[in-house]
Amino acid sequence: MMTALLDGMAQLFTLMTMITMLLGVIAGVIASAIPGFTITMAIVLTLPLTFSMPPLQGVATMLAVYVGGYSGGLISAALLGIPGTPSSVATTFDAFPMSRNGEPGRALALGIWASFFGALISAVVLIIAAPPLALIAVKLGAWEYFSLIIFAMTVVASLVGKSMLKGLMTGLLGLLIATVGSDPLMGVPRFTFDSELLANGLPFLVVLIGMFAVSQLLSEVESTSEGTRDNQACMPGRVTFHPMAALRETLSYPVNLIRSSMVGVFIGAVPGAGGSIANLLAYDQAKRASKHPEAFGTGTPEGVIASESGNSATSGGGLIPMIALGIPGSAVDAVLMASLMVHGIGVGPRLILDHGDLVYGMFMAMLLAAGMVLLVCMCSMRLFLRVTEIPKSVIVPVVLVCCVIGAFALNNRVTDVYLLLGVGVLGYILSKLDYPLAPLVLGVILGPIAETNLRRALMTDDNWMLFLTRPISLALLVLAAISILLAIRHHHRQRRIAQAA
Amino acid sequence: MKTQPTHSFDTTHSLDTGSPEGEPLVPAGRANPLAHIMLNGILVVLFGYFFLQARDLPSSMWEPLGSGSFPRLVLGLLMLINLAIIAKELRNLKGRSPGAKGQAAAWIWRHRLAFAVLGLLAGFILALPWLGFAVASFLFIMLGQWMLGAISLKQPCIKKLCIAVVIAVVFSFGADALFRDVFVISLPRGLLG
Numbered sequence: 001m002m003t004a005l006l007d008g009m010a011q012l013f014t015l016m017t018m019i020t021m022l023l024g025v026i027a028g029v030i031a032s033a034i035p036g037f038t039i040t041m042a043i044v045l046t047l048p049l050t051f052s053m054p055p056l057q058g059v060a061t062m063l064a065v066y067v068g069g070y071s072g073g074l075i076s077a078a079l080l081g082i083p084g085t086p087s088s089v090a091t092t093f094d095a096f097p098m099s100r101n102g103e104p105g106r107a108l109a110l111g112i113w114a115s116f117f118g119a120l121i122s123a124v125v126l127i128i129a130a131p132p133l134a135l136i137a138v139k140l141g142a143w144e145y146f147s148l149i150i151f152a153m154t155v156v157a158s159l160v161g162k163s164m165l166k167g168l169m170t171g172l173l174g175l176l177i178a179t180v181g182s183d184p185l186m187g188v189p190r191f192t193f194d195s196e197l198l199a200n201g202l203p204f205l206v207v208l209i210g211m212f213a214v215s216q217l218l219s220e221v222e223s224t225s226e227g228t229r230d231n232q233a234c235m236p237g238r239v240t241f242h243p244m245a246a247l248r249e250t251l252s253y254p255v256n257l258i259r260s261s262m263v264g265v266f267i268g269a270v271p272g273a274g275g276s277i278a279n280l281l282a283y284d285q286a287k288r289a290s291k292h293p294e295a296f297g298t299g300t301p302e303g304v305i306a307s308e309s310g311n312s313a314t315s316g317g318g319l320i321p322m323i324a325l326g327i328p329g330s331a332v333d334a335v336l337m338a339s340l341m342v343h344g345i346g347v348g349p350r351l352i353l354d355h356g357d358l359v360y361g362m363f364m365a366m367l368l369a370a371g372m373v374l375l376v377c378m379c380s381m382r383l384f385l386r387v388t389e390i391p392k393s394v395i396v397p398v399v400l401v402c403c404v405i406g407a408f409a410l411n412n413r414v415t416d417v418y419l420l421l422g423v424g425v426l427g428y429i430l431s432k433l434d435y436p437l438a439p440l441v442l443g444v445i446l447g448p449i450a451e452t453n454l455r456r457a458l459m460t461d462d463n464w465m466l467f468l469t470r471p472i473s474l475a476l477l478v479l480a481a482i483s484i485l486l487a488i489r490h491h492h493r494q495r496r497i498a499q500a501a
Numbered sequence: 502m503k504t505q506p507t508h509s510f511d512t513t514h515s516l517d518t519g520s521p522e523g524e525p526l527v528p529a530g531r532a533n534p535l536a537h538i539m540l541n542g543i544l545v546v547l548f549g550y551f552f553l554q555a556r557d558l559p560s561s562m563w564e565p566l567g568s569g570s571f572p573r574l575v576l577g578l579l580m581l582i583n584l585a586i587i588a589k590e591l592r593n594l595k596g597r598s599p600g601a602k603g604q605a606a607a608w609i610w611r612h613r614l615a616f617a618v619l620g621l622l623a624g625f626i627l628a629l630p631w632l633g634f635a636v637a638s639f640l641f642i643m644l645g646q647w648m649l650g651a652i653s654l655k656q657p658c659i660k661k662l663c664i665a666v667v668i669a670v671v672f673s674f675g676a677d678a679l680f681r682d683v684f685v686i687s688l689p690r691g692l693l694g
Binding site: 048049051052165166168169172173175176179183185186188190191214217218219221222391392393394396397398400401402404405408409412414417418420421424425428429433450451454455458459462 | 533536537540548551554555558559561563564565566567568569570571572575576578579582583585586589611612614615618619622623625626629630634638641642644645646649650651665668672673676680683684685686687688689
């Protein structure tokens with residue numbers, strides 16, 4: 001372990017890696033400060049830039065964007081009352097009132113420190129939890145792996161969106177998309193219809209860019225009743241910082257900080273439940289435990305600390321299942337996983353055994369990125385405030401061009417760009433009808449793993465009952481059934497409440 | 502074209518999947534369930550066709566499943582879910598009255614910018630191989646900025662036009678040079694061949 005850690009650090013602490021990480025942090029903060037521009041989009045668009053980098057440098061740069069992104073959403077949440085990303089919704093509850101009460105600098109500084117400690121705590125938990133979990137995971141057979149994927153898919157389908165049926169539909173659609181192209185065991189072409197476009201399958205990253213970036217950007221340009229808050233926004237000129245006072249204030253709520261960070265880590269590790277749930281849950285828990293719950297929503301520091309440490313801690317939590325099991329918990333983790341695959345590194349429980357230097361380098365990169373975010377935000381917050389003023393009329397065409405570059409650069413194929421357009425249109429239709437897109441993306445990346453393990457299990461022994469008689473496999477399938485039943489119960493309860501109302 | 506406001510956000514959906522807050526997903530009345538029924542109806546037919554196609558995929562003497570079984574399993578489940586959604590939306594449809602006349606047209610009008618940008622994107626992508634990345638993306642960014650209101654032909658402003666041109670040059674010719682010279686990835690050259 002020590003050798004791997006030192007190897008990872010040697011690769012990480014090079015000038016070029018540090019520079020690209022710093023640029024990644026800045027890009028992440030800027031991207032998530034722009035309302036409507038999400039962390040997922042930022043990570044997706046960073047990916048093509050990392051193709052020519054060594055694996056650790058590429059992943060570390062993307063992790064920097066990831067960690068920076070969770071902190072950047074704070075800026076527009078605190079000063080404009082608009083969450084830059086869905087993961088900073090709860091930040092608006094107290095950070096914005098605090099800014100409106102004439103303390104925007106305090107709100108920002110508290111949020112930055114809370115984000116830093118959240119990311120730090122999550123990185124420590126990741127370092128402690130991932131290696132032992134991976135050692136257990138390497139002992140799992142094909143039956144357990146297939147059941148694990150079923151469990152992950154059902155949890156994602158039941159957690160995202162308003163309807164589990166729709167979540168399951170898009171998850172299965174993702175699995176179907178993954179079957180296009182060559183069969184993973186026999187190499188037989190499937191659903192290609194002798195078309196050059198489909199011959200190599202539908203590349204995961206093109207699907208991801210189309211689904212998340214193109215469809216989201218199209219939604220952004222609709223003529224909606226928006227932008228009504230400019231008159232309420234806090235002007236950047238009024239912001240004054242007292243970082244050390246904010247640090248002391250943040251540390252004066254140690255229980256809140258640790259509890260919210262642990263909520264973030266746990267939620268991040270659950271497939272499908274990312275920062276958007278973590279920040280609300282951490283905020284709710286802080287309010288329940290507070291001696292002054294009535295102060296929540298009026299600009300209390302407890303609320304800002306809970307929300308920001310909760311959402312930032314999901315970054316480390318999300319990496320636990322990805323590194324230990326090869327199961328990405330969110331679309332962002334799926335992109336990180338894909339970036340490793342682009343470099344020819346197989347992701348799964350053997351990752352930590354075969355590429356220990358890379359994994360420990362990633363752990364260190366998380367810690368380093370958290371420190372860089374702190375530094376960057378404290379030094380240049382006023383500059384980032386200007387970012388929120390960039391009009392959508394500039395952002396949309398520029399980001400669409402970046403999407404096209406990303407889709408093309410993966411395989412140098414124009415056909416992938418045509419595919420991007422098709423997937424973007426499909427994603428737009430699905431999102432307009434309220435179908436969640438995250439299960440689809442996870443389905444695309446988990447599809448080949450699920451199929452390979454199912455077929456391997458049955459090649460070993462064609463008895464289907466083994467899925468139910470092997471204890472871990474059974475436990476995972478029972479958990480999958482429970483997650484579906486809980487979602488159905490929740491749905492019925494919501495319907496009864498709605499009918500009663 | 503009207504200038505678009507700077508900000509929009511969505512607090513109603515997690516994981517970046519939804520549409521902006523307050524915006525009806527489709528026109529009110531029966532349109533929403535009908536849209537679901539149409540989409541899932543089309544998908545059932547499509548998945549049924551794929552299911553039949555998957556039956557022709559070869560089996561293997563080394564394994565019980567073969568290359569067609571997993572897709573058939575997924576397609577079978579998908580069709581069941583599509584039918585369940587259709588059944589659910591049919592129940593929703595019964596309780597609703599038809600929406601007011603002209604709602605569909607109003608909905609399309611509200612989404613005109615999205616459709617226009619989509620059309621422009623399609624044109625950009627189709628023109629990419631023969632115009633080349635640099636020229637096509639320059640034109641796309643300029644037209645996109647005009648379409649979304651960053652520059653206006655009716656009330657031309659030299660400063661805004663200069664900013665728009667600089668942005669377009671940086672992200673077209675600049676990006677082309679960056680990828681070619683720094684990342685050694687050659688984007689389509691087209692006219693600049």
